[in-house]
Amino acid sequence: NWSxxxxxxxxxxxxxxxxxxxxxxRPVSNLNFGHFLLSSIQGxxxxxxxxxxxxxxxxxxxxxxxxxxxxxxxxxxxAESDRLVGTVITDAEGRYSFxxxxxxxxxxxxxxxxxxxxxxxRPTDPPFHTIDLATSSNVTGMNFVNVNLDTxxxxxxxxxxxxxxx
Numbered sequence: 001n002w003s004x005x006x007x008x009x010x011x012x013x014x015x016x017x018x019x020x021x022x023x024x025x026r027p028v029s030n031l032n033f034g035h036f037l038l039s040s041i042q043g044x045x046x047x048x049x050x051x052x053x054x055x056x057x058x059x060x061x062x063x064x065x066x067x068x069x070x071x072x073x074x075x076x077x078x079a080e081s082d083r084l085v086g087t088v089i090t091d092a093e094g095r096y097s098f099x100x101x102x103x104x105x106x107x108x109x110x111x112x113x114x115x116x117x118x119x120x121x122r123p124t125d126p127p128f129h130t131i132d133l134a135t136s137s138n139v140t141g142m143n144f145v146n147v148n149l150d151t152x153x154x155x156x157x158x159x160x161x162x163x164x165x166x
Contacts, residue, residue, distance in 0.1 A: 036135040039101045041068065043129070043142030044094040045110055051119055051147045060094025061146070064110055068098045071105035077128055082107060106131045110144040120145035 018031050045064045048056035066089075069082040085106070088096045098108075109128040112118065118127055120143060129142045 036103055038099070039103065039133050039135065039137040039139070040097060040099045041101065041106060041108060041131055041133065041139045041142055042095070042097045043108065043140065043144070045090045045096065045112075046094055046143065046145045047116070048119060048145050048147055049151070051152060053119060053145065056120075056145045060090075060092070061112075062090050062092045062094060064090045064094075064096075064112060064144075066090065066096040066108060066110050066144075069107040069109070071107065075105065077107040077109075077126065077130065079109070101133055103133055103135045103137075106133055108142050110146075112144070112146045115148055115150045116146035117149055118144065118146050 020028055020031065022028065043066075045061045045066065046056040047059045047061045048054075049059060065087050067079075067087050068085040069077065069079060070085050071077075072082050074081075085101070086098060088098065090096050098106075107128045107130055110118075117123075121127065121129065131139050131142065133139060
């Protein structure tokens with residue numbers, strides 16, 4: 001799908017048109033038109049039963065809200081100042097998708113339940129994905145993985161020496 005970005009007449013309508021008065025022997029210039037192909041961002045949300053980031057693909061998480069924000073131009077994610085483009089809920093396979101997006105910088109953030117702890121993006125990374133979206137892009141793999149703290153079972157560490165003081 002194509003979308004028009006120019007002209008932008010500054011009004012609230014989306015007519016994208018110029019009003020031109022043509023006069024004899026007077027050139028009309030600087031009437032530019034811009035078009036771009038729309039893009040999308042997709043990903044999935046999973047629950048990892050053992051926090052090992054090894055078998056989480058078998059555990060998609062449905063019903064998780066995922067928010068998409070458009071950068072306000074400063075290059076940093078701030079939910080209070082960036083524009084919320086939309087919120088979707090993950091389906092039965094943990095999938096989410098944002099469609100018909102213009103080029104620009106976007107931030108994707110999930111809102112997991114309170115009993116969930118995020119492990120992907122890694123806890124040392126920001127809790128969101130940053131995407132510099134180009135025209136006609138289909139960005140995939142913007143995944144989130146969480147551990148359910150109510151059912152998490154730590155791996156058996158029997159026989160493992162954690163600290164040797166001898």
